[in-house]
Amino acid sequence: MATFADKTFTTPELIRNFCIIAHIDHGKSTLADRMLQITGVVEARDMRAQYLDRMDIERERGITIKAQNVRLPWVVDGTEHVLHMIDTPGHVDFTYEVSRALDACEGAVLLVDAAQGIEAQTLANLYMALDRDLTIIPVLNKIDLPAADPDKYAAEIAHIIGCEPDDVLRVSAKTGFGVKELLDEVVKMVPAPVGDADAPARAMIFDSVYDTYRGVVTYIRVVDGKITPRERIKMMSTGATHELLEVGIISPEPKPSVGLGVGEVGYLITGVKDVRQSRVGDTVTSERKGATEALAGYREPRPMVYSGLYPVDGSDYPDLREALDKLQLNDAALTYEPETSAALGFGFRCGFLGLLHLEITRDRLEREFGLDLISTAPNVVYRVVQDDGTELTVTNPSDWPSGKIAEVFEPITKCTIIAPSDYIGAIMELCQGKRGQLGGMDYLSEDRVELRYTMPLGEIIFDFFDNLKSRTRGYASLDYEESGEQASELVKVDILLQGEGVDAFSAIVHKDSAYGYGTRMVTKLRELIPRQQFEVPIQAAIGSRVIARETIRAIRKDVLAKCYGGDISRKRKLLEKQKEGKKRMKMVGRVEVPQEAFVAALSTDDSATKKK
Numbered sequence: 001m002a003t004f005a006d007k008t009f010t011t012p013e014l015i016r017n018f019c020i021i022a023h024i025d026h027g028k029s030t031l032a033d034r035m036l037q038i039t040g041v042v043e044a045r046d047m048r049a050q051y052l053d054r055m056d057i058e059r060e061r062g063i064t065i066k067a068q069n070v071r072l073p074w075v076v077d078g079t080e081h082v083l084h085m086i087d088t089p090g091h092v093d094f095t096y097e098v099s100r101a102l103d104a105c106e107g108a109v110l111l112v113d114a115a116q117g118i119e120a121q122t123l124a125n126l127y128m129a130l131d132r133d134l135t136i137i138p139v140l141n142k143i144d145l146p147a148a149d150p151d152k153y154a155a156e157i158a159h160i161i162g163c164e165p166d167d168v169l170r171v172s173a174k175t176g177f178g179v180k181e182l183l184d185e186v187v188k189m190v191p192a193p194v195g196d197a198d199a200p201a202r203a204m205i206f207d208s209v210y211d212t213y214r215g216v217v218t219y220i221r222v223v224d225g226k227i228t229p230r231e232r233i234k235m236m237s238t239g240a241t242h243e244l245l246e247v248g249i250i251s252p253e254p255k256p257s258v259g260l261g262v263g264e265v266g267y268l269i270t271g272v273k274d275v276r277q278s279r280v281g282d283t284v285t286s287e288r289k290g291a292t293e294a295l296a297g298y299r300e301p302r303p304m305v306y307s308g309l310y311p312v313d314g315s316d317y318p319d320l321r322e323a324l325d326k327l328q329l330n331d332a333a334l335t336y337e338p339e340t341s342a343a344l345g346f347g348f349r350c351g352f353l354g355l356l357h358l359e360i361t362r363d364r365l366e367r368e369f370g371l372d373l374i375s376t377a378p379n380v381v382y383r384v385v386q387d388d389g390t391e392l393t394v395t396n397p398s399d400w401p402s403g404k405i406a407e408v409f410e411p412i413t414k415c416t417i418i419a420p421s422d423y424i425g426a427i428m429e430l431c432q433g434k435r436g437q438l439g440g441m442d443y444l445s446e447d448r449v450e451l452r453y454t455m456p457l458g459e460i461i462f463d464f465f466d467n468l469k470s471r472t473r474g475y476a477s478l479d480y481e482e483s484g485e486q487a488s489e490l491v492k493v494d495i496l497l498q499g500e501g502v503d504a505f506s507a508i509v510h511k512d513s514a515y516g517y518g519t520r521m522v523t524k525l526r527e528l529i530p531r532q533q534f535e536v537p538i539q540a541a542i543g544s545r546v547i548a549r550e551t552i553r554a555i556r557k558d559v560l561a562k563c564y565g566g567d568i569s570r571k572r573k574l575l576e577k578q579k580e581g582k583k584r585m586k587m588v589g590r591v592e593v594p595q596e597a598f599v600a601a602l603s604t605d606d607s608a609t610k611k612k
């Protein structure tokens with residue numbers, strides 16, 4: 001394919017930029033694989049499943065995290081066209097990545113599983129694509145499955161996007177059936193990019209990835225002008241300039257080229273070492289005679305969920321810092337700052353896009369850096385207005401002000417839930433318990449409904465999704481987007497051991513759930529903390545008001561009791577052994593708490609994040 005890769009500055013009329021959008025597991029990556037194969041970009045013998053999901057963790061979990069892009073040649077009516085396909089992640093935490101991918105395209109293939117129909121993220125992604133006026137190509141996938149019901153779901157799709165059921169293409173990404181026709185359709189339906197070839201260069205960054213050997217690789221889509229190697233480029237948001245070391249295209253491996261022109265999608269390398277220097281959403285222009293106006297439409301990723309990460313072994317703290325430094329090179333959305341906890345020692349307060357982002361980051365820290373970590377219960381960002389009018393942003397329960405509070409605001413979301421209509425009652429009951437407000441309900445087909453709720457983010461990140469799945473036997477799908485904030489009656493619940501607060505267990509909850517949280521924690525801790533030589537009261541309190549209490553009765557554990565006579569060496573051995581055991585204990589006041597008790601008490605239910 002060398003000749004193909006060398007052809008640069010393709011005439012825009014021959015370019016088609018498109019992405020594949022779908023609900024998780026509906027088969028995007030498999031379809032992308034088939035396209036690579038059918039266009040001859042990857043030879044059959046080199047083909048491996050999910051070619052574009054390069055990270056180990058992506059392949060293992062079978063999900064796409066980073067959007068990838070690839071150039072494919074496709075001949076229609078004797079003319080070779082250049083397709084840039086951008087594979088997008090389907091998970092709710094990565095909506096932002098999807099929006100960037102969409103901004104680089106003129107068309108979107110809307111892929112729907114023919115055995116499942118439209119799901120919550122199908123709709124969320126579709127609306128984003130429609131907002132950007134992209135041409136939508138509706139496609140039913142997995143029609144080879146015996147359970148596929150293409151007629152039913154083609155009608156569902158036609159109803160939502162306003163086309164004829166016959167316009168919905170039918171493919172099997174697995175067998176390759178219908179994929180050629182889909183590529184033809186992309187060439188026919190998706191408009192060619194439009195831009196001014198003679199204007200100063202403007203290209204938008206839709207992704208940037210850290211590579212150990214090459215530094216940051218920045219993915220761009222050229223809008224106007226051209227970007228050529230050996231010129232100096234400027235990042236328009238910061239004004240920083242960099243020497244361009246390499247420009248190229250991906251097909252499917254990176255291939256240097258003589259430049260990128262209007263409508264082309266490719267990469268550039270400047271030698272910067274940190275993705276934050278090559279900010280997603282920024283406009284790249286030439287340093288000399290560059291553009292004066294940046295491209296619009298991007299926003300910075302903003303952490304939505306915070307959690308404390310602590311090494312189980314305190315001496316791993318420097319390693320944790322180094323590991324976070326390294327991860328941040330590749331993840332502009334990850335934020336962290338040092339914090340100390342009386343119970344857990346030194347650690348970091350980290351900000352994430354959502355729970356899956358948290359879980360993936362934690363997984364990578366443990367796996368790639370060999371760290372053993374404890375994470376505290378996640379919380380969202382609160383805005384607290386005190387009685388004297390001062391305002392605080394609270395990302396950590398320990399920053400909750402002790403003075404009088406006038407008002408507290410919490411982030412809220414708009415949620416979409418899609419499920420079989422039999423479960424409407426169960427879903428409504430769950431959502432009401434989570435302070436959700438029903439905004440509307442629509443039937444997608446006679447037995448499937450879409451429910452729209454407004455719900456606090458803090459309730460969703462707790463075990464909402466797990467609950468939803470178990471109440472609907474796994475049939476419901478959920479999507480949510482942030483939607484401002486609302487004033488709420490929130491309180492901080494502290495957990496005290498023998499009158500001493502354990503910071504890691506404090507939580508900010510709605511006043512109606514405070515009692516439930518308090519009782520749950522004290523009961524759990526009573527089971528987890530071994531009896532001591534004195535009585536240990538465990539209390540849950542709001543300020544100075546105790547709302548729940550349990551007591552661990554005293555025990556006198558005399559290890560020498562069974563040693564009669566004067567065998568001093570045996571006594572010494574037993575005492576040594578007792579000391580060993582104590583090393584793994586943490587002291588809270590006078591109370592010895594085993595490390596495992598913290599871990600167990602904090603692991604509220606991390607399966608809440610597994611959206612599959």
Ligand SMILES: Nc1nc2c(ncn2[C@@H]2O[C@H](COP(=O)(O)OP(=O)(O)OP(=O)(O)O)[C@@H](O)[C@H]2O)c(=O)[nH]1
Pocket residue numbers: 022023024025026027028029030031062063064089090091141142143144145171172173174175
């Ligand atoms: N039978 C059948 N299975 C398919 C087809 N396409 C995909 N699958 C299977 O569906 C599952 C999900 O496919 P993926 O391609 O990983 O889905 P995805 O949409 O990329 O998922 P994320 O990257 O996690 O968003 C895999 O087990 C695929 O083998 C198809 O046409 N027929």
